[in-house]
Amino acid sequence: MDLPLGILIGIIFGLVILSAFFSGSETSLTAASKARMHALKKSGNKEASNYEKIFNDKERLICTILLANNLVNILASSIATTILLKFFDTDGIAYTTIIMTFMILLFGELLPKTIALSNADKIALKISGFFKVLMFIFFPITGFLNSIVGFIIKNTRINSRDIDSTGIDENEQELRGAIDLHGDESNKNNEKEMLKSILDLEEVTVDSIMIPRKNTFSLPFNIKYAELLDKLRNSPHTRIPIWKGNPENIIGVFHIRKLLGDRFKSDSEFNLPDYMQKPWFIPESTTLASQLMEFKKRKEHFSIVVDEYGEFLGIVTLEDILEEIVGDIDDELDDKKANIVGVKQEKENVFLIKGTVSIRDLNRELGWKLPDKNFSTVAGLILYESRSIPKIGQIFSFYNFNFEILDKRYNQILLLKITQK
Structure with a gap:
């Protein structure tokens, strides 16, 4: 028995609302702060605990959302096609494509995703319990689909090693990115550098x-x-x-x-x-x-x-x-005239620096980006890059700096003038 036109249109709008719900849910669940959720879970928040459980099975979560979203979109489009075919014959297919594409794109994707992004944590907490149940209901289907995807990935060259060839730990990369993102304000620079220095402790010998x-x-x-x-x-x-x-x-x-x-x-x-x-x-x-x-x-x-x-x-x-x-910890016996012992600023962008000064100290205090992988001091940098024992008065240009040798003893570089270009 055919349903009245008004009910069919109401069903279509209801399905578009469901599409908006699933689209917004996907955005909020993936954009929510993992650190905040973990902290809330530790404090005994049940919703945060549900979130961690479903997010730890990311593949199944995404598969569940996509499956539900596609089902409602297909159903809405099918009902719209049935209605418009009665009024416009075969032209109804074209009209359905235009109307439903507009509705799903605007009301089922763009609008809910934008709202979800601005309230990701709050929404994720509210919907995590629902998706925990939905994942259980859809488990037979999503499990089957994920096994097919896993088989394809396993038997092709699409794997994590090909995708991520940086050799950098993913968690560390994410943490460094978060530090940079939230440390852009000038009053946060010190905290940002301290946090990045802590991460560097694993790499510096x-x-x-x-x-x-x-x-x-x-x-x-x-x-x-x-x-x-x-x-x-x-x-x-x-x-x-x-x-x-x-x-x-x-x-x-x-x-x-x-x-x-x-x-x-x-x-x-x-x-x-x-x-x-x-x-x-x-x-x-x-x-x-x-x-x-x-x-x-x-x-x-x-x-x-x-x-x-x-x-x-x-x-x-x-x-x-x-x-x-x-950074440098000064006590009552330290030299108060300079932030780095062995460094004296002669004028703007010009410094007199002892050869034994650490490159890491220079980079940190002066904001430079000199390499220090194969050497640790300024003298080491000159010897490594020049591949020679320099003479007094020689000038070298590396990394957008001029290095002039002012003093040396035997093969040891004692003092340089460094000019930033």
């Missing part, structure tokens, strides 16, 4: 930030008590490497604080080993993230960096790693 052996303050094991006190008066350090025989043979670490309050009249009364602890040697390939965890685990702040042959390369402290996150 200790040899990139260590104080090189040549710049390390150390003392001989056979030092006299009076001489030791004299050295300590001019030292800003609380932990000092102790060597025996030659400066590369580190046998312990001297703790100044252990000496506080003790007074000795002669060298015979003073026993240096009483104020030393065993040196903690770490390989140069250790990542900053791993070393930070080890500092916390061992409750120590000081380590000796060695290469694969056990040769002393430098030292790394807890403060060095923290400075990678928050």
Whole structure:
């Protein structure tokens, strides 16, 4: 029995509303903040818990939404075709195509998706329970369809390795993108750089930030008590490497604080080993993230960096790693005249920089983007890029900078003038 025209038109509008619901649902469920949903779930929100359950089965969720949406669209178009064929004969097919395409595109796609985008979290929470039930009802069909899709992907060259060839962890990529997205405001720049620095800890090794052996303050094991006190008066350090025989043979670490309050009249009364602890040697390939965890685990702040042959390369402290996150940490003994020790601005875009200055420090403090993959200092950059031992007065141009050698000793670059073009 034919239904009245008014009822059929009402059914069509009802189906278009359902189409709008499914289209908007797809947008809100995929655009909702995963971090916020996870936090709400942790706080005991049942709707957020439902959301996580259905979103963890993304393929089935999308398949369910598309299946339901296509069913209502096809049904609406079929009813519209039946009506218009009665009035316009075969021309009704063309009219149906035009009318239904317009209605579905505007009211079933564009409008609901736009609304869903602006209220994604709120809508996703409200509809997650409904889709949990709908996914269960449609499971036989969606399971069959997903198995076909999986078979096609498995037996063709369409796979995740071909699609994502960046080699970058997807979660880390998403997190970095979120940091950049929400850190565009000027007052958020410091927080943004700190968060990105934390992510970099897994990629940066200790040899990139260590104080090189040549710049390390150390003392001989056979030092006299009076001489030791004299050295300590001019030292800003609380932990000092102790060597025996030659400066590369580190046998312990001297703790100044252990000496506080003790007074000795002669060298015979003073026993240096009483104020030393065993040196903690770490390989140069250790990542900053791993070393930070080890500092916390061992409750120590000081380590000796060695290469694969056990040769002393430098030292790394807890403060060095923290400075990678928050920038330079000044104390009462630090130089207040410059943000980076060894850097002096001569005029706009012109800097006098010591060869031992870390490229990472320059990039962070001055906003530069010099590479530091194969070297860690400015001098290392010059040697690597020039493939030569430069002479005083030589000028090199790399990465939109001019590097002029101002001073050197033997093969070591001591001072440069760097001009940003």
